[in-house]
Amino acid sequence: ETGVTQSPTHLIKTRGQQVTLRCSSQSGHNTVSWYQQALGQGPQFIFQYYREEENGRGNFPPRFSGLQFPNYSSELNVNALELDDSALYLCASSPTVVSPLHFGNGTRLTVT
Amino acid sequence: GESVGLHLPTLSVQEGDNSIINCAYSNSASDYFIWYKQESGKGPQFIIDIRSNMDKRQGQRVTVLLNKTVKHLSLQIAATQPGDSAVYFCAENQDNNDMRFGAGTRLTVKP
Numbered sequence: 001e002t003g004v005t006q007s008p009t010h011l012i013k014t015r016g017q018q019v020t021l022r023c024s025s026q027s028g029h030n031t032v033s034w035y036q037q038a039l040g041q042g043p044q045f046i047f048q049y050y051r052e053e054e055n056g057r058g059n060f061p062p063r064f065s066g067l068q069f070p071n072y073s074s075e076l077n078v079n080a081l082e083l084d085d086s087a088l089y090l091c092a093s094s095p096t097v098v099s100p101l102h103f104g105n106g107t108r109l110t111v112t
Numbered sequence: 113g114e115s116v117g118l119h120l121p122t123l124s125v126q127e128g129d130n131s132i133i134n135c136a137y138s139n140s141a142s143d144y145f146i147w148y149k150q151e152s153g154k155g156p157q158f159i160i161d162i163r164s165n166m167d168k169r170q171g172q173r174v175t176v177l178l179n180k181t182v183k184h185l186s187l188q189i190a191a192t193q194p195g196d197s198a199v200y201f202c203a204e205n206q207d208n209n210d211m212r213f214g215a216g217t218r219l220t221v222k223p
Contacts (some may be wrong), residue, residue: 004155033211042201042213043156056209090155097209100146103155 002027004104006091012110013081021076021107023091031055031097032074033052034066035090037106043090050072050097078109124220131189135202136212138183144205147170147176150216151198159187159200188217197221 005024013019025032031050035043045058049068063079072093078085088108092101125131137145143164148156162169162176162185169176175188176210185202206212 024187024205033209035213040215042215045206045212048209058210063190092155098144100158100161101156101211102158103148105153105155 004091004093004102006089006104006107008107009105010108010110012112015081015083015111017081018077018079019081021078021089021091021109023076023093023104025072025074025091025093026102029093029095029102030072031094031099032068032072033092033094033101034074034076035092036060037090039086039087046076048097055097056081081111083111085109102109121215122218122220124222125209126222127192127194129192131187131192131196131219131221133187133189133200133202133219135185135187135201135214137185137204138181139206139212140180140183141203142204142206144180145176146203146211147174147185148201148203148213149196149198150201156201156213180193192219192221194221194223204223 007022013056030039033048034046044054046060052068065077068074088106090106092103146161147159150156160171160176162178173190177186199218201213201216203211203213
């Protein structure tokens with residue numbers, strides 16, 4: 001059984017640029033959630049996708065957007081990057097909407 | 113707004129002792145809680161969960177206790193081992209499918 005995989009593992013971008021992060025969900029999981037984790041803090045919910053539709057959103061601006069594909073993989077897009085967007089971005093899949101999340105190891109984004 | 117929080121940011125225990133990590137939550141409508149373990153450089157790893165219709169749930173070497181009266185959650189780790197050293201998060205399920213995480217407790221196991 002393949003777990004959640006994220007790419008890239010590390011990324012450096014300049015303020016104002018756009019970034020796309022990718023996630024492959026665990027086999028059999030139809031729900032994907034994205035989290036932002038700043039250094040020394042707990043993960044903060046960005047949004048969740050269920051069967052290709054957004055199924056809940058946290059307190060993040062519209063420049064954070066996402067997609068889920070028919071194979072349940074997912075992308076997180078961030079436009080107009082700001083310095084405060086520097087963080088670890090975690091993707092998690094789950095077999096149903098309310099069930100334990102299975103996390104990938106994240107993408108470390110640095111915005112300079 | 114309502115949020116999940118933790119009583120102690122750090123906890124140091126001797127190898128072989130039992131560990132207790134506490135968590136306070138303020139959303140009385142939350143009905144599902146999870147404990148996660150996060151090791152350096154990795155994503156959070158599921159440990160154990162509990163629904164609000166239960167007070168206690170046991171796993172392998174771990175027990176979660178839920179006290180809805182005082183909105184308190186705890187994780188007990190029996191016979192703590194060096195491999196248990198990590199940051200532990202409690203999380204509660206919010207209405208918008210947001211698993212709201214606390215700030216975390218760093219557990220250090222001394223040999």
